[in-house]
Amino acid sequence: MAKSIDVGQVEVLRLIGHRVPRKRGKDDTRRLALTEVVPDLPDKTLEFFGLRMKKSLSAKGQEVEVDERLGDPPLPKLLTEFVRETPRDLVATSKAAAEELYRSQGGSRYEDESLFLTLDVSLGGRPAVAVMKLEKESGVEWNEETTPQGEAVLMVEVNPRLFLTDNTRVFKAALFALLDGKFVGVVSDDQQGDPTDVADYFMRRFLGCRPRRSPAVTTQSFYRTVARFVDKELTDPEEKARVDTALKSEVNSNRPRISPAEWVGEHVPEEHQDRLLERFREAEIPTTTFTKDVSRLGNAPSRTKWTTASGITIAGNVNDMAERVRPGEDEDGTPIIIVRDTLTSAG
Amino acid sequence: MTTDLQELRDRYAEIRAPLDELCLQLTEWLYDVTRRASILDPRVEGRVKEPHSLLSKALRKELEGDPWEDPLVDASDKVGIRADLVYTADRDRLTALILGADDMFETPIGVDDKLKTTLGVDRLGYHGVHFDVVPRDLPGRLPREMARCEIQLRTNAQAAWSMATHDLIYKAPVEPGDLLRRRVNRLTALLECFDEDVHRTRTAMMGREGYPEAIVLGALEAARMRFPAVVYDRELARDVVSVLIAGDDADRAHEIARELADFTEARHDKLERLFSKVSYGHFMLAQPETVLIFMMLESRPMQLRTRWVAGDLPYRLLDDLAGEWGATLPAPL
Numbered sequence: 231m232a233k234s235i236d237v238g239q240v241e242v243l244r245l246i247g248h249r250v251p252r253k254r255g256k257d258d259t260r261r262l263a264l265t266e267v268v269p270d271l272p273d274k275t276l277e278f279f280g281l282r283m284k285k286s287l288s289a290k291g292q293e294v295e296v297d298e299r300l301g302d303p304p305l306p307k308l309l310t311e312f313v314r315e316t317p318r319d320l321v322a323t324s325k326a327a328a329e330e331l332y333r334s335q336g337g338s339r340y341e342d343e344s345l346f347l348t349l350d351v352s353l354g355g356r357p358a359v360a361v362m363k364l365e366k367e368s369g370v371e372w373n374e375e376t377t378p379q380g381e382a383v384l385m386v387e388v389n390p391r392l393f394l395t396d397n398t399r400v401f402k403a404a405l406f407a408l409l410d411g412k413f414v415g416v417v418s419d420d421q422q423g424d425p426t427d428v429a430d431y432f433m434r435r436f437l438g439c440r441p442r443r444s445p446a447v448t449t450q451s452f453y454r455t456v457a458r459f460v461d462k463e464l465t466d467p468e469e470k471a472r473v474d475t476a477l478k479s480e481v482n483s484n485r486p487r488i489s490p491a492e493w494v495g496e497h498v499p500e501e502h503q504d505r506l507l508e509r510f511r512e513a514e515i516p517t518t519t520f521t522k523d524v525s526r527l528g529n530a531p532s533r534t535k536w537t538t539a540s541g542i543t544i545a546g547n548v549n550d551m552a553e554r555v556r557p558g559e560d561e562d563g564t565p566i567i568i569v570r571d572t573l574t575s576a577g
Numbered sequence: 578m579t580t581d582l583q584e585l586r587d588r589y590a591e592i593r594a595p596l597d598e599l600c601l602q603l604t605e606w607l608y609d610v611t612r613r614a615s616i617l618d619p620r621v622e623g624r625v626k627e628p629h630s631l632l633s634k635a636l637r638k639e640l641e642g643d644p645w646e647d648p649l650v651d652a653s654d655k656v657g658i659r660a661d662l663v664y665t666a667d668r669d670r671l672t673a674l675i676l677g678a679d680d681m682f683e684t685p686i687g688v689d690d691k692l693k694t695t696l697g698v699d700r701l702g703y704h705g706v707h708f709d710v711v712p713r714d715l716p717g718r719l720p721r722e723m724a725r726c727e728i729q730l731r732t733n734a735q736a737a738w739s740m741a742t743h744d745l746i747y748k749a750p751v752e753p754g755d756l757l758r759r760r761v762n763r764l765t766a767l768l769e770c771f772d773e774d775v776h777r778t779r780t781a782m783m784g785r786e787g788y789p790e791a792i793v794l795g796a797l798e799a800a801r802m803r804f805p806a807v808v809y810d811r812e813l814a815r816d817v818v819s820v821l822i823a824g825d826d827a828d829r830a831h832e833i834a835r836e837l838a839d840f841t842e843a844r845h846d847k848l849e850r851l852f853s854k855v856s857y858g859h860f861m862l863a864q865p866e867t868v869l870i871f872m873m874l875e876s877r878p879m880q881l882r883t884r885w886v887a888g889d890l891p892y893r894l895l896d897d898l899a900g901e902w903g904a905t906l907p908a909p910l
Contacts (some may be wrong), residue, residue: 238903239847241854274857281859285900354847493908495879503879517905 233409235285235416239354240405242280246320248328250363251343252335259504262332264325279349282394283360286403290418290489291518294404294439303328303438309406313357324348327361335433335445351405358407360512363432365401396486402432404439415439424494445523449517452488453481453527455513459506468557468565469499471536475555479549482532487572491517544569582632588649589628595719596625600656601713603726607658610674611667615835620661620733626654647721653709656726661736664779668730672706675728682710700884701765703739705731723746728775734768736776789830790819793869801865802842804852806862809863819864820888821881833869840872851901859897867898874904882906 246429249263260485296306305327326474328346369392373385406415417439419432433439439449456477464470476497480488490510494503510517535545536555544555544567554570604623611619635648645651676686687709696702707726715724731739739863741762746753753761782788794814801809826833841848848868855862861870873881878899883897886909899906 236847236903238901240903241850272857273854276855277858281897285896288900288903288905290657347889447679479767489907491878491905495882495909500879500883504877507879526727 233414235358235405235407235409235414236292236354237284237291237405237416239352240280240284240287240358240360240393242276242283242349242353242360243352244320244350245271245276245279245347246324247345247347247469248324250328250332250335250341250346262328264328266321268320279362279394279414280351282396283349283362283403283405286401286418287416289518291405291416291519292418293320293442294415294417294433294437295442295514296413297434297440299440300434300438305436305438306406306413309361309565310358310408312359313406313408318350318357319348320348323359331363331436335431353405353407356407358405359403362404363402366390367392367395369395404432404437404558414442438553441521443514443516443520445521446526448520449488449514449523450526451513452490452510453477455509455515455556456506459502459509463505464502469502471557475548475552478531478534479552481522481527482548486522487519488522489519491514538567582636585632585648586628587634589631592629592649592719592723593625596656599712599715599719599724599726600625600658602714602716603656603658605726607660607728609679611660611662611671612835614667614670614674615831616671617663617831619667620736621658622661623656623658625656626652631655650725653725654727655723656760657729658726659729659731661731661733663733663775665732665776666779668706668732671730675708675710675730680713682712686710699846701733701769702762703731703742703765704769705729705735705739708719728836731767732772734771738764738768787815787819789822789827790802790815792830793822793837794818794865796837797865797868800837800868801852803845804849805855806813806852807855807863809865814864817864817888817890818848818869820883820890821866823884833848837868837872840875841868844871859901861898862901870895870898871902871904874902874906878904878906882909 237396246265248265248267251262296303308323308326308330312318312320324347327348331346343366345364345366347362347364349362351358351360361440368388368390371387371389375385377381377383402417402419404415404417408414414515415437415438417433456473460470460474460477464473476493491507494506500504507517532548533545534548534551535543536551536557537543544551546555550571556568556570558566558568561565593772600623604621607623608619611621630651631648634652635645638644638648644732662669662671662737672688672690676683676688678686689707689709692704692707696704706729708730710726710728711721711724712726715721746758746761797814797818822833824832845874848871852862861867870881882895886892892909895906896908
């Protein structure tokens with residue numbers, strides 16, 4: 231496996247932004263509003279953008295590489311040249327990238343316009359480049375003023391021109407660098423509810439990239455790592471049953487992605503969580519997120535079976551088991567298993 | 578007189594260079610072991626026996642009627658490594674670590690605990706622990722049978738006594754006589770009392786409220802001061818450390834302090850770049866406890882999250898710092 235990008239090394243040196251409208255039909259004549267000059271921004275502003283990008287990439291980032299099946303996609307070529315050149319022409323690169331975004335994004339009746347940023351980045355001292363696409367937001371500004379009568383008043387005003395706040399959840403970010411001569415990146419999209427949006431428009435059509443690790447291989451590796459962990463490192467039967475059922479339920483669910491760190495936080499007992507994350511790192515499974523592809527799991531088990539000390543067997547579909555069957559303890563500490571369901575037959 | 582001194586001198590000269598190499602290797606190994614065990618201020622030294630010293634000892638053995646068959650084989654302290662330690666508890670821990678180092682030394686490892694072998698219950702005296710070892714990995718040109726080495730562990734108090742008596746009594750140019758011998762030997766009673774009271778005081782200190790947090794905070798301040806710094810909120814630092822050093826960690830404060838030093842060394846460049854933004858970046862970059870948070874984000878992120886939430890610290894701060902470090906940390910359920 232080639233080197234990975236350490237998002238924590240990001241330092242934003244310069245940035246430039248362009249307003250990118252979305253066409254709302256053939257008659258929409260709004261055009262790109264390209265800017266010509268890199269603004270002289272204070273360190274604090276650059277740091278704000280850097281931290282917002284780092285938070286998004288480290289929480290939701292997916293490692294990507296150039297999708298060679300697309301031929302010679304323009305954006306990787308453009309950004310590779312930018313990273314390699316000295317001095318780096320941020321204005322020209324950014325304008326060309328914004329035009330590429332304008333071309334690649336389809337029309338949407340739900341979105342108005344976005345702010346597209348290109349960031350000249352240092353990644354632990356080596357040149358790198360990032361792009362961010364931010365949607366417009368509204369917010370309220372306030373000012374302390376004084377009335378003509380000398381009374382203090384707090385004035386508030388709606389500001390519809392906000393693009394990035396501490397709590398902005400909707401934006402896309404991508405960071406690229408050359409590692410061992412290879413153009414690689416990390417991409418996050420906080421609109422990941424719609425996986426096709428990432429795959430087709432931002433990731434594929436605009437960035438010309440695909441996930442660096444095969445989703446099928448990563449999913450298989452995730453499954454095997456958790457299964458081995460349950461088998462070898464968990465000893466408590468109750469914990470084993472819970473985690474095993476959660477694993478099978480996950481691979482059988484309709485959710486398009488798996489976020490391993492979140493999954494661990496949700497399904498694995500606290501005292502074992504860091505150990506399983508360590509196993510993921512050893513197996514080079516990203517802990518942020520990856521696209522689920524169960525094609526290499528064969529017939530992923532869709533049923534599971536629990537057996538009690540007295541020989542009672544509870545079996546069922548993993549999703550039903552995960553949702554309806556819970557091991558636990560009653561008030562005096564006696565182990566119990568609760569099945570929340572309706573009995574339909576017996577004998 | 579059977580030993581050919583010239584021949585012995587020549588043969589010793591032939592293995593001197595590999596013995597020097599072995600001495601360096603063992604000294605570094607022992608220092609590394611003490612460091613990984615978070616042993617306070619160890620003084621680790623190694624030496625190769627000087628030729629005249631080996632020859633003198635060979636002669637003395639002959640004169641005493643107990644000659645060495647081959648001094649290069651029989652002398653077990655041609656290479657001697659010594660660790661002088663502050664606490665007896667550290668001597669005992671280091672003893673266990675050396676005896677367990679069967680990947681480093683051939684087994685069985687010889688051990689001579691003077692308290693058990695020489696002193697017993699009714700005698701006072703020097704209480705060092707000596708090991709007779711043969712390293713598995715030897716420099717070329719050193720025959721295995723000539724590779725026995727000695728490791729000595731002792732407290733600083735015992736070291737002080739030993740150095741003085743070595744000069745005054747053991748290597749005295751003239752016979753000191755019984756009176757002087759007794760005067761020096763009776764000092765060993767004080768050594769035993771000294772070491773024991775130091776140990777008891779330390780144990781009592783470690784049990785005092787706030788001790789583990791203070792140890793970790795001290796290590797954090799030392800780590801943070803290696804980088805561009807501004808005035809920070811010490812109360813906040815203490816609050817965060819007391820939340821994060823919980824459970825078993827309270828018993829391993831010194832170990833965590835050593836882990837912090839190692840982490841700071843290993844991540845120096847990344848930390849330096851982050852902390853260089855202290856004047857305009859996130860306010861937590863001024864805080865020393867940030868180093869502990871970054872370390873836990875790498876090694877124990879979920880435990881960090883659990884303790885942070887249990888300690889009612891604002892999650893937003895942790896989320897920001899995870900972003901700063903580029904670490905994945907799921908939001909609490």
